[in-house]
Amino acid sequence: MSDAKIRRPRAETPKGFRDYFGAEVTERKAMLDKIAEVYHRYGFDPLETSAVETVESLGKFLPDVDRPNEGVFAWQEDGSDWLALRYDLTAPLARVAAQYRNDLPSPYRRYAMGPVWRNEKPGPGRFRQFYQCDADTVGAPSVAADAEICAMLADALEAAGIERGDYVVKVNNRKVLNGVMEVAGLSGDDKHAERGIVLRAIDKIDRLGAEGVRALLGEGRKDESGDFTKGAGLSDEQAEVVMGFVRAGSLADERAAEISKLVAMGDAASSADGQSNLDLARDGLTVSAQKLAAALFGANEDVKNVGSHYRNTAVISVLGQLVGNSVVGNQGVDELAEILDIVQSQGYGPDRIVIDPGVVRGLGYYTGPVYEAELTFEILDEKGRKRQFGSVAGGGRYDDLVKRFTGQAVPATGVSIGVDRLLAALHAKGRISADTTGPVIVTVMDRDRMADYMGMVGELRAAGIRAECYLGNPKNFGNQLKYADKRHSPIAIIQGGNEAESGTVILKDLILGAQIAQNATLEEWKDRPAQVEVPRADLVAAVRRMLDIR
């Protein structure tokens, strides 16, 4: 008989999914609204693609795999196409750019905000549905498009609430790295494995330090546990070229400090020292050096900023030396110089945008400039140790995305902001200002006078005040107060028989009374000082006064 018993369904979100309540929804929305405003000002248009795409168009899978569910949620339509939930916002953009290529403006600037789905093992804080917030420009070959996205990223972070100085947008170029590889003799097709090891080693600089990276470029590295990682097997000469790249940032720091000192010592604008050091900047710089110099030492330049401005120029100078005669390498350095030129012309100094050779992200995917926004303040990790907050956004140029649909290469560049990470950062800095105040609660003392209580609520709402009547069972007044407490209600309105007779209402300040609210009876409650009795006709004005005081 027990088999016949109706089994109740479990009330559970699927594994790896979650729900968002109240402020969790409004805080994210407020943040995305502010970012959308910046994107809009930059001329980007919203695009909302469907959550469902054909697996064919998402294009992550081999046609001979029976069930293409690795990494995505996919299912087969009855005897027809395989469909899947989008795993990012870039793949749908590629499909749209191809599908509507004759109708869309070119270049096409679009932003997209919405959930994406990953069929991956969920972990702590890692969910299988999460938000992305992307902006991309399709069809713009000029690196001005990359410069624009870097500037927009800086503006978007500030609009969201990250103060200037708390973030930096770092820019690098995949082509520079290719140039360095070429100089190091690692550009051939037969050097694929070595290049992979070198790239992964560079990417680990923050964790392993220069020494660890150097070991991985050579024979290999033994970690603390004794495990051995095989290296790229480069000669000392080859390894030195790569290490030059790894050290480019600190080398530039030194040069910048040096010239900064010299400039500060001598006459600001055009001392001989300044001039001679400018020559340093020109080393390896194939274009734009003069423009950069003019920008650096122009009459309007604040002497104090020359050093830090020079840092960006110095990095470009160092990179220029590193790529030697490599055509692609020099192209990459020129592109960086042009990006720098543009963002400087828009007033974005090195406090906001810096050239940083250390940015090595998704290099298999990107084909030119890459960029990353890093938050520079410290937070405490789960073990109470201070650590830098780190990256909250990244992107770059990917010129081949549309090609798989149309056969035609279409240049594209874009950025994706990590919505949850940025929200976490705003929380960590106390910059979330979502209004979590609950509604004013009109309590029910006499259920036959429901229309009177609802009339009060109606007046408050008509005056723009968030308000509710208690709609549970009104018998136990304590439950009404518990409810008001749970709702973070600022004020409770009470009108019993006496008040109704004398044409008054009582206003209770609940924020003052929150501590005793849990178990208060009506009598205790009425004795608290934070309450006023006002004529019924003054209800709205009195509520407004009590809300304003706070």
Add this chain to the structure above:
Amino acid sequence: MSDAKIRRPRAETPKGFRDYFGAEVTERKAMLDKIAEVYHRYGFDPLETSAVETVESLGKFLPDVDRPNEGVFAWQEDGSDWLALRYDLTAPLARVAAQYRNDLPSPYRRYAMGPVWRNEKPGPGRFRQFYQCDADTVGAPSVAADAEICAMLADALEAAGIERGDYVVKVNNRKVLNGVMEVAGLSGDDKHAERGIVLRAIDKIDRLGAEGVRALLGEGRKDESGDFTKGAGLSDEQAEVVMGFVRAGSLADERAAEISKLVAMGDAASSADGQSNLDLARDGLTVSAQKLAAALFGANEDVKNVGSHYRNTAVISVLGQLVGNSVVGNQGVDELAEILDIVQSQGYGPDRIVIDPGVVRGLGYYTGPVYEAELTFEILDEKGRKRQFGSVAGGGRYDDLVKRFTGQAVPATGVSIGVDRLLAALHAKGRISADTTGPVIVTVMDRDRMADYMGMVGELRAAGIRAECYLGNPKNFGNQLKYADKRHSPIAIIQGGNEAESGTVILKDLILGAQIAQNATLEEWKDRPAQVEVPRADLVAAVRRMLDIR
């Protein structure tokens, strides 16, 4: 060999899905933002559940069906649960209300806005992903919760841009219909089939008229094509009871007109005629009659409105007579009277909320009050015929939704706004005010001065002006103007070599020039009168002036 050729993927949305571009996204967002503001003021909190639920929790399917994909998009996790995309926002709410029942405030007022998915045959204008916008109160047994949602629905429609007089919220009660069935002798378990036919017949009143409905209550009805629909086989007496319900609205109209006339003839406030007609209103009214009368004939009542106010009271009076001694029927009438009482106390007259026995929606699902928002203006259909716009929102009380999870009945009531239909209505009435103006376009005359152009764009953006630099190939100036045209750009900024030398920029008013923009060369363009040349330093001020003039 042709087999080895790489087949390019089709760049297509899956069948029945679509993309939303630019204004399509922002218009919907603006409308939902305004509605959310109203919901917030009413004390409702946002809830965003995951798009994916377990099929078990969605609960639309039999456990022995191999593949539960009827109506939903579903797939099986590797050797584990069946998952599915939510098909509405109510099923996830039921799951949430059960899952978090110990943590949520009770009553729990929540709103939800987002896409839902239906695995149905797509048709013209019918998509397999679309938006819903719901508000529900869980855990409030009082019909004050239903009254609140009706008032909120009226406010939400007005906030979205539907003017008062262009919509009406209609309220009915499932229990009244049950009472009428009881009086007609159709309440037994053995009368299930007859009840079904009767309900479907009532629902067709708009299409078939009273005569058609009457035929379906008896032997049956032959339509114009000659097809015969079998009727419920009611006796004349039974049919008359049901027809009384069908005619309740027009009967109430007659009574309302009558009393309106009498009241207008005599002394306004308390003439003997008014009093004697008030007795009419009391017929069949089991509660609230006195309160209603007071509301109707109170000293502050505008005489002109008595008639239309009386219409609601008259409907209740007529329904009260129809349900006779049926307990559930009288309960239903009392509930309607209480709802009316509450919304009137909040100032919602019959111009916004009416009792309408004709509302027969989803009766298998709802257990008490049901409501529907109808737009009362006419639009032209696809054949150019005038027709009423019709329903844009509906809902009601459904008390058993959470029970399947917990075994405990939890009262709930809520409304769902048809997002696409409401948007279409706003379009039809010309009440969509989304800003479709494109960005100011800075054209590129000399690609070596990209930084200068980007500097202009930076200044405009910093001043809050939507602006872009043309980032395609600048060689063909005509393409730049075509681009500006496609972007609905209001102004193009031009700075060629001459202007650069003399330190000026040219501003072109593109809205004036739109007609010739398609094929204009730079020369034609420059000769148009709607252009000004201003000093470079005045760029922002001059753009602002040109934008303001328009």
